[in-house]
Amino acid sequence: MEKSEYKSIIKNGLWTNNQALVALLGLCPLLAVSSTAINGLGLGLATMATLILTNVIVSMVRRWIRAEIRIPMFVIIIACVVTAIELLMAAHFHDLYLILGIFVPLIVTNCAIIGRAEAYASKNAVGHSALDGLMMGLGFTIVLVILGMVREVIGYGSIFRNADLMLGEWASVLAVVAIEDYRGFLFAILPPGAFMSLAVLIAIKNKLTQLDLNRNVESKKEELGAMTTLSSKE
Amino acid sequence: MIKIESGKKIVIAGWLLAVTALLGTGLMVGVNWHSKPFITENERLVLLRTLNSVLPSDIYNNDIVSDIVFAVDAELLGGPNETTIYRARLDSKPSAAVLKVIAPNGYSGPILLLVGIDMSGDILGVRVVKHKETPGLGDGIEIQRSNWIDSFTGKSQQNPNAIGWKVKRDGGEFDQFTGATITPRAIVAAVHKVLIYFERHQGNIFSSSKILTE
Numbered sequence: 001m002e003k004s005e006y007k008s009i010i011k012n013g014l015w016t017n018n019q020a021l022v023a024l025l026g027l028c029p030l031l032a033v034s035s036t037a038i039n040g041l042g043l044g045l046a047t048m049a050t051l052i053l054t055n056v057i058v059s060m061v062r063r064w065i066r067a068e069i070r071i072p073m074f075v076i077i078i079a080c081v082v083t084a085i086e087l088l089m090a091a092h093f094h095d096l097y098l099i100l101g102i103f104v105p106l107i108v109t110n111c112a113i114i115g116r117a118e119a120y121a122s123k124n125a126v127g128h129s130a131l132d133g134l135m136m137g138l139g140f141t142i143v144l145v146i147l148g149m150v151r152e153v154i155g156y157g158s159i160f161r162n163a164d165l166m167l168g169e170w171a172s173v174l175a176v177v178a179i180e181d182y183r184g185f186l187f188a189i190l191p192p193g194a195f196m197s198l199a200v201l202i203a204i205k206n207k208l209t210q211l212d213l214n215r216n217v218e219s220k221k222e223e224l225g226a227m228t229t230l231s232s233k234e
Numbered sequence: 235m236i237k238i239e240s241g242k243k244i245v246i247a248g249w250l251l252a253v254t255a256l257l258g259t260g261l262m263v264g265v266n267w268h269s270k271p272f273i274t275e276n277e278r279l280v281l282l283r284t285l286n287s288v289l290p291s292d293i294y295n296n297d298i299v300s301d302i303v304f305a306v307d308a309e310l311l312g313g314p315n316e317t318t319i320y321r322a323r324l325d326s327k328p329s330a331a332v333l334k335v336i337a338p339n340g341y342s343g344p345i346l347l348l349v350g351i352d353m354s355g356d357i358l359g360v361r362v363v364k365h366k367e368t369p370g371l372g373d374g375i376e377i378q379r380s381n382w383i384d385s386f387t388g389k390s391q392q393n394p395n396a397i398g399w400k401v402k403r404d405g406g407e408f409d410q411f412t413g414a415t416i417t418p419r420a421i422v423a424a425v426h427k428v429l430i431y432f433e434r435h436q437g438n439i440f441s442s443s444k445i446l447t448e
Contacts, residue, residue: 035369065250066246066247066250068243068244068247069247069251073250073251076254076255077258079258080258080261080262083265084261084262087265087269088269090269090272090276091268091270091273092269092272094276094280098280155369155370156370162378185370186368186369186370186371189369190369
């Protein structure tokens with residue numbers, strides 16, 4: 001694998017083709033559980049694990065998959081991986097399961113996973129696909145956590161509440177009361193708040209991309225201008 | 235020629251799909267077989283933890299998770315379904331019972347409650363196990379959010395009297411929440427009815443081994 005390839009996979013997953021902000025995939029679980037930062041983190045990590053596993057498996061069997069039946073094959077693979085994760089989590093990490101349990105089956109409804117299987121893993125080597133899964137999952141997780149933080153601050157006036165439920169006792173120090181004696185703002189916690197917050201995040205992302213693009217055009221123009229003055233002097 | 239070719243292709247694809255499905259099913263059977271005993275044990279421990287939140291652990295020494303009886307009473311236990319009653323015994327003598335009941339008229343559907351009652355009819359503790367009440371308004375019934383639910387501890391059917399077993403807005407003695415009266419009202423009513431049920435059927439609960447009906 002070349003370095004530039006690594007870079008483009010990483011950039012694609014985290015920014016250019018971010019599954020939540022650009023592809024707008026996986027909105028169902030995204031909006032359903034991003035009411036607090038810890039919920040967001042939980043679903044994000046579970047999604048990331050699923051994405052890596054399904055990408056690796058799909059990539060490994062990609063030579064045997066036929067075009068006509070690729071979608072049902074992907075569905076079988078994803079459903080198996082998610083079910084296995086859910087069962088193993090219930091068996092060996094039961095406390096975590098009690099918190100994330102409701103999110104895990106939701107992962108199946110995340111079209112980002114079948115999207116990556118179809119668009120990337122079925123055409124690329126195992127290592128590349130694993131990295132793609134990791135980065136796409138990470139990009140998704142970051143958006144989920146930010147969205148959760150925004151909604152939590154506005155809705156509950158706190159950040160990382162219930163962190164100890166997921167990460168263990170030590171994490172209770174993470175929970176910060178951002179606004180003292182806050183009565184709460186229901187709108188942010190309910191689904192409309194999720195849509196609004198996500199819209200704001202997408203707008204910010206688009207603005208940044210736009211600025212980046214403008215800067216590139218400007219520097220190209222300057223280069224061009226310098227060249228024309230140079231040639232006119234001649 | 236072409237027709238045969240494409241027919242062959244479909245058959246191969248079909249087999250491929252069948253094999254994948256078979257492999258997937260096999261894998262699931264294996265994972266399930268491996269995790270089932272762990273999950274059963276975990277669920278038992280979780281149930282025990284929940285029961286201990288409405289029951290001091292020093293008043294019983296039986297296997298409370300399996301010492302259960304079912305009851306049906308549409309009027310007093312919140313609906314036509316079977317209610318699970320966990321029976322606590324200290325050295326084989328009945329010491330308390332935990333009833334898993336439904337408050338049917340919550341703001342957004344039924345609320346599932348655990349109510350622990352000792353032999354003199356006093357409440358040992360109440361916990362909300364499952365609810366869909368509005369976040370930020372009705373969810374003060376959760377112990378993680380407020381200690382409102384602890385206001386039932388120590389109460390009994392005669393303390394307060396029937397008029398007192400209401401929220402303050404209805405002239406009773408239990409607080410409601412700002413912006414949410416329906417949720418606390420539903421729980422107060424449900425807990426009161428459980429106490430009435432317990433008083434009427436206390437004897438049967440501990441002697442019977444089958445389903446208790448009205």
